[in-house]
Amino acid sequence: MTDSSDFEKTAMPHLDSVFRTAFALCGDRDEAEDLTQAACLKALSQFDSFRPGTNCRAWLMRIVRNSWIDRLRHRKVVGTELQADQLPLEAGESVEEAHWTNARDILESFADEQIIAALGELPEAQRMAVFLVDVERMSVDQAAGILDAAPGTIKSRASRGRAKLKVLLKAHAADLGFDGRVKP
């Protein structure tokens, strides 16, 4: 069996996860496709570094994320996004004191695209922590490995990201004429 077919057999089953990760990173389907393809080729070229029996999905996601960082560097737009989890929440962002008693119903009121768009508005560090932990259901440790961060940092980013997401969704909900906030 050739190395390419080995790679195809090992990596291609995770193509959806790779594409979703790319999409979560760049927020654009076309660019996500391009990024996915580039990441797959990069992964193929680095296939010798993959240890059989380890988590191929996580390995691919890490390559996608690194490919994205390379692109941003190439575009010279890398800023302080990675430190976004250290930024304080803006005034009025804290939603920990108020809860949606009918959260599921409210969240179901949003279209998938609106949910994804709201996630896309989060700083990248928080967005990717929420995406990996909540969407891809990776463990905190796995997410930490992909994002080059400590597990505690991932927890903090996910928590802040979820809080901020709620703020964003609340604003959208208000625009749409419904608000599930019933308990201050």
Next chain:
Amino acid sequence: MKLTNEQFEDVLSDAVVQGPDIDPEDLARLEEARAIRTRLAGAFDSVHASQSLADKIRVSLQTAPAPRRRYIYFPTGILMAATAAAMLILVPVLYILMMSQAVQAGTVELANIHRVNIREPAGFYATGDCEKIKAYFQRHLGFTPRLLSECPELKVVGCYVTKFKGGMVATYVVKLGDSQASVIVTEDWPKKLGLGCGCGHPHCKCIHNGSCEGLSIVSVRLGERSYSVVGDLPAASLRGILERLRG
């Protein structure tokens, strides 16, 4: 119990089991966070890699250069140098070790021959007649070794042909006073028998000395053979026996 943010995340991700005494406010937060998780995951359910993307990637993979392989380039030069160095050290060490063992075996065999001789084993030819001894060796080995020029204190009491280092050697027993010593005639040079003289020459004609298990051994090269005298006597006494061999 009020959860810290870290505990909250652990409970949310099912890393730890949710306790029964959890704070109602945390319970509400958990329910809400779970709802967000579920909704987010559901939203991304519709996000898939298209078939055209999958096909495009498969084609790219087929035409892409072969994956980089991490070869371990063995430093052949270093390996050869290391092997040569090891051989340079090992070969002499092994040679010395083997030689020392062989040499040690030589003195041990000489001592054993003497011990057997003084017990007059089966086949031991007990005679003091030098002519009969010469005939005995001629018959058994095809040569006649040098015998002692006897004196009143020194008498030959018998002879024998025995094994030494896989071959047969001549040996005869002499009586010096109340003690006995064996003269053993070998083709090996004294140094090869494990005896030393201090001159350092491998094929010298000096009298060589040694000992083994309480027995003294002296040896000298005479003609084509070495004559070793072994006995429970001072080396000086054994040397006196050798002098009588030299004539």
